[in-house]
Amino acid sequence: GHRSASSSPDIRERTLIAVKPDGVQRRLVGKVIQRFEQRGFKLVGLKMLQVSEDILAQHYSHLRAKPFYPDLVDYMTSGPVVIMVWEGYNVVQSTRSMVGHTNPVEAPPGTVRGDFGLHVSRNVVHASDSVEGAKGEIQLWFQRQEILNWESCDQAISCEL
Numbered sequence: 001g002h003r004s005a006s007s008s009p010d011i012r013e014r015t016l017i018a019v020k021p022d023g024v025q026r027r028l029v030g031k032v033i034q035r036f037e038q039r040g041f042k043l044v045g046l047k048m049l050q051v052s053e054d055i056l057a058q059h060y061s062h063l064r065a066k067p068f069y070p071d072l073v074d075y076m077t078s079g080p081v082v083i084m085v086w087e088g089y090n091v092v093q094s095t096r097s098m099v100g101h102t103n104p105v106e107a108p109p110g111t112v113r114g115d116f117g118l119h120v121s122r123n124v125v126h127a128s129d130s131v132e133g134a135k136g137e138i139q140l141w142f143q144r145q146e147i148l149n150w151e152s153c154d155q156a157i158s159c160e161l
Ligand code: GDP
Pocket: 063, 068, 071, 072, 101, 102, 103, 120, 121, 122, 123, 125, 126, 127, 129
């Protein structure tokens, strides 16, 4: 239908999700993707890459002064990551709660980190923590043409609120 942007929920909200090197090594890519698919979110970008220290320094600029930063760089550059853009209503907040607390010890069962993680230094996935943050992260990791705008056949049921 024709509803104004102000009255309809933002079904085009996007977030950046990454399966970190430990998640790739442990063959958890499919399980992570399945959770977001079955929740109803739409995958609009996906690639596998070896992370450079340069992009990581931008991605984790808020952590550069932390004592664990060198370990974080070693961890994140230890192998390929699978990096994704997911779209849908309230996707940033919803995926953060599906991912769970940064420290898997604090992440409840049912969350990705609570089900698959043991330690904060190997916590399996990344998820943007705000809509604004997600915009910056998506710009950092993806070219515009790498993000696909596709209409899902169940749009009216799962997306148009
Ligand atoms: P996130 O948004 O939940 O991923 O958490 P942050 O943005 O605060 O931190 C980014 C990443 O840095 C986390 O996912 C961890 O992999 C890592 N990290 C955060 N805190 C610690 C810590 O105290 N020790 C270590 N080794 N890594 C940490």
